[in-house]
Structures are given as C-alpha cells and as structure tokens.
Amino acid sequence: MSASTSADQAAPAVEPKAGRLRGAGYWAVILLGTLGLLMAINQTFNLKLLGFQPLGNAYLYYLIGIFLAAAYIAFPAWKGAAAKVSWYDWPLAVMALVCAGYLGYHGLTMINYGWEFEAPTEATVLSGILLVLILEGVRRCGGWPLLFVALFFGTYPLYADSMPGFLWGNQYTLPEIIRAHVIGVESVIGIPMQVVAQLVIGFVVFGAALTATGGGEFFMQFATSLMGKSRGGPAKVSVLSSGIMGSLSGSVISNILTTGPITIPTMKKTGYPAHYAGAVEACASTGGTLMPPVMGAVAFIMASFLGVPYAEIMIAAFLPALLFYLALIFQVDIYAARRGLKGLPESEIPNLWETLKDGWPYLLALFMLIYMLLVMRLEAYAPYYATVVLLGISMFKRNHRLNLKRALAFMQDLTTSVANLVAILAGIGLVVGGLSYTGVAGAFSRELLLYADGSIPLMLIAGAVTSFVLGMGMTVSACYIFLSILLAPALVNAGLNPLASHLFILYWGMLSYITPPVSLAAITAAGVADAKAGRTGLYAMRLGGILFILPFLFVINPSLILQGDITRILTSAFTAITAIWLLSSAMEGYLYRIGVLAWPARILVLAAGGALIYPELMTDLIGFGLVAVIYLSSRFLNYPAVTVGSSR
Secondary structure (H helix, E strand, O other): OOOOOOOOOOOOOOOOOOOOOOHHHHHHHHHHHHHHHHHHHHHHOOOOHHHOOOOOOHHHHHHHHHHHHHHHHHOOOOHHHOOOOOOOHHHHHHHHHHHHHHHHHOHHHHHHOOOOOOOOHHHHHHHHHHHHHHHHHHHHHHOHHHHHHHHHHHOHHHHHHHOOHHHOOOOOOHHHHHHHHHOOOOOOOOHHHHHHHHHHHHHHHHHHHHHHOOHHHHHHHHHHHHHOOOOOHHHHHHHHHHHHHHHHHOOOHHHHHHHHHHHHHHHHHOOOOHHHHHHHHHHHHHHHOOOOOOOOHHHHHHHHHHOOOHHHHHHHHHHHHHHHHHHHHHHHHHHHHHHOOOOOOHHHOOOHHHHHHHHHHHHHHHHHHHHHHHOOOOOOOHHHHHHHHHHHHHOOOHHHOOOHHHHHHHHHHHHHHHHHHHHHHHHHHHHHHHHHHHOHHHHHHHHHHHHHOOOHHHHHHHHHHHHHHHHHHOOHHHHHHHHHHHOHHHHHHOOOOHHHHHHHHHHHHHHHHOOOOOOHHHHHHHHHHOOOHHHHHHHHHHHOOHHHHHHHHHHHOHHHHOOOOHHHHHHHHHHHHHHHHHHHHHHHOEEOOOEEOOHHHHHHHHHHHHHHHOOOHHHHHHHHHHHHHHHHHHHHHOOOOOOOOOOO
16 A cells, blocks of 8 residues: 555546656666655754754755655656656756755755845756746646646735735745745745655655555454454445555555455445445545544644644544544444345454454554654654564564565655655645735635624635635645635634634545545545446445534534543533434434334434534433434334335
C-alpha cells in the first residue's frame, strides 16, 4: 500500500507507472529519495552529518528541489508519456535542483538582507523559474483543476486593486509577487511546506516501512481472524482492515487499490453485489483518513494552524471517526442479516493467536507511535523511533525481513509519496500567499459574518456547501488549507469551537470522495469490483451518509470531540451510538430482534434516531421513548408483519 500521508488527498492526475520508473529514472528516484530522507533525519535530530546544517529556510528549499525533481521523473506530463521518462523531464528536474539549490544556499542571506522586498536580479529570475516549475508539478500531481486554483489565487495580487467590494486588495508588480511567493514565508515555504518538512515526512517513512515489511498483509489477516466468521464477515473485514491501514497511511486511493483486490472479490463471493462491495471499500478507505493516529498531512497542518499539539487533533478526531466506522459495521451487518448472508468458511479464517504471534512487531510499533504522540508529545521524533523498532524487530522475522528488494521498494514508495505531497502543497502555498498578501482572506470572513447576520445554521450550511464543492476539484489538503483561511475564522468568530470548526471543514471536504458526481473513491472501487461507477457512488453515499450529519453534531456539541466533562462526553457518545444504530437500521430496513421493517415502523426508527442525534435531554427522552414503542408494539401487536429475506 502506498504510504502517502498526503491522503492523496486526491490521486495524482497521472499515476506513476512501474514501467516508467526503470533504468536511469528508477535509480534517480531512489537517489533523490535517499538524499531527501537523510536531509530530513539530519534536520530533525540536529545530527550535522558531515558538518551540514541548513540555516534559515535553506532546508525547505533543498527539500522542494529534491522532491520536485523526483516528481518530474516519477509523474509523467501526460498519459501518453507514462511508459518511460521523457527527454524533457530530465532538464526540468535539473532546473528544479538548481533553482531551489541556489535559494537554499542563500537561505540565511535572503533573511538578513530582506530579499523578499529587494533581491539580486538572478535571485528574482531563478525564483520565477522555480515558480513555473512548481505550477507544472501541481498540474502533474494534482491535475488541471488544482493548477487553475493555484494560478488564479497566486496571480490575484497582480489585479487585486481592480476587484470590487471586499474582493479588493493590495496590488503587487510581477517581480514583487514572484519574490513574495518564493522568498517570502507565507506562500511556497509557508505553513503547509513547513509541516511537511518538520513532521509529515517522518510519518510517510513509518507508513512506507509498515508496507514494505508486510504490515498490510498482517492487518488484513488480523481483521479476518476477528470478523471473518461473523454474519457478513467479508464486508466487516473490509471495513476494519481498510480503516486500520487507511488511518496509518492517510491515503484513500492507494488504500482501495491495495486492499480492494482482496476484500472486494471476497465480498462478491459470499453474496454481496459488486456495486455494494465497491461502496463498502470506498467508504472504509475514505474514513481511514479521518481516523487517528496518522490521518493524513491535513491533520498536521490543522494542528499548526490552530497552534495546538497534534495529540489534541488525534483525541478530537477519535470519536467522530469511531462513530463513522460503527455506522458502516451496523449497515453491513444489517444488510447481511436481511439477506441471510454468511461469513467466511472456517478453512479461510486464520487463527487469531497465530496471526498475533506473527504480527506483534506491527502492533508494538503502532502502540509505541501512539504512546509517543499522546503521552510524550514527540510528534517530530515518534515516527522515526517507531520505524526503527519496526525494522529492527522485523529483521528477526524471516518472512518480514527488510532485504534489498524491499528496501528499494520502500525508498521508491517513500520518494513518490513525498514528491506528490511536496509538489501539491508547494502549489497550494500560492493560494495561501495570494490571499494573505492581498488581505482578502480577512475581508471574506468579515463579509460572511455580516451576511449570515449571526445565524450559525446559515453559516454552517454555507460552509458545508463550499467545502463540498471545493472538495470536488481540489485535494482535501488543498481544500482544507483554502477554507481554513477563508471560512474557519468566520465560524470561530461566530462563537463556535475552533477545533470543531476546522474538523467540520475537513469532513465536508472529504465527502466528495464518496458522493457523485466526483466520488473518486467510489469510481476507483467500482473499477476493482467491475461494477457501474454511478451505482457504486450512490451506494457509497448511502453507506457513508453519517458523514453528512457528524460535522454538524460535533460543531454544536463539542463533547463529541471529547471536550467537556466526562459525564457529558459519555452521555453524548452513548446517545450518538444509539442514534447511528437506529439510522442505519432505518436506511437498511431491518431492526435487531424484530426483522425486516415495514415502512411505518421504518419511519418511526428514523424519527427515533433523528431525535437522539440532537444533543438535548428532551429529544433524547423522545428518541428512547420511540424505541420502546417500536419494540413493545412488535412484541404485543406482532408488528411489522414482513418476512425476513424480502428485498427492496
């Protein structure tokens, strides 16, 4: 599985092909990745290897140069060039190294002498070339929509003084905006790139090491041994395994392409329709980017924007993600119960003890990672230490030992993942810079507050729609960064919880993965399942329907992000879980201990779930009262009279 902690957060416009990375191209990627990794380790642990210690922003420029060059070699300019590295990719890679290397070499000088405002001619020219190279990297790795977004907002300062109303902003000349974007600290080398350089690379290393040493296989077997035998077992295995691996890699698409070829055929074999199997895998993989401990680059960026330790993001994100996965488990179980679907045969289920005995190094490394993040608060160091433990222990396991072949696969996976991430986030830095330099970001938030006239529901609906629409054409990281500047301040100024507001944006940005017309995750899973993409997308939207509700819940009820007193948290968690069970039952038309629901009872179950969702004592009493009515009427009135196994 790809270790991309970018969470793809969208798939590259053109994926790197195995055939492309061969010969000189392959070894160039390995060399660049090794150099970048050594530099990251040197900087993180302050090792001063060979007396080398980049000062100022030099480290950021060196990383951009190395991984942007790798992106030109790994990712083709167009689909027709996917078979091999084109002749023009080499000079582009060299230019990226030269331009970024020049800026890195003068990193301390540009700070001391204010090159952002006035710089030597060659610095401005090389900055302009690097800017063009970054835009091409964005196009290759993020696609045309993301390029247009970066271009529009990146060039906005050139014509901001001609815009009307709150869109008016400070104007820059072309040389000024080039220097501001490339040499300034709020654009290309702003917070997103700083987070990647200081934190995210380490987690990509951990994910790649986990994959290279057989972690994906272990978690698949672990999930199968736990849930494979139960009713609808293959679907539950997909939910659990894809959720675990997605939470560690932060990658939606690569998770589907790795676990999907195993889970989807198994689901189909046991009676699940192809489109339903694809929808389950799409939802499970999407939810993985919302589940701690890793989540994705966006979570680290969120922590930086909010100025809080990453551990706080982990804690806040845990219960909403758990509720989402419980909703998936409930629905696939109810679906199986209604249709009489069985679990896997005993012969296909690995022994739990033997699985744990063989895979304990992965669990040890994972627990160590979580302990260092939550207890020791060592975000920058934790993934490296966990990786060392993982690799060290795996050396004593013949089947998981990191030999030369696996080591090279590890470096290739690591390099392409980081290259994709650096190319995209360097481009998104242009959006951040353009909005910051013109002052439009603050004006937009003030305008939104003015138009909403204090109506929090109106602001939330506007934020949800905006996040969803932008999520269709941008990576989730890009969407989040954009809206954290424009929308989040307005939500916070309206009195909403800051952490809940930022998670709200993230969740709604993620929804485009499973919602038509884009539904990138559903389309990818449909391809694996050999199903119709449109039907798979509709079922994925239904299975993941709780994602439409959850963001509103934890914004109005911060106890669902584990903030507040313990009694309130436990009460909210219990009612939320009950509500999700009831809503899942209503959507699938089946209730435990009753059977298939007729429409009147189905509506009552839906109403009960809806009442429990809202965090008030009166609505909770109404919800539980309706549940009591449903079960009592079923027992004493023999209602509803619908036979199990009926289909819709």
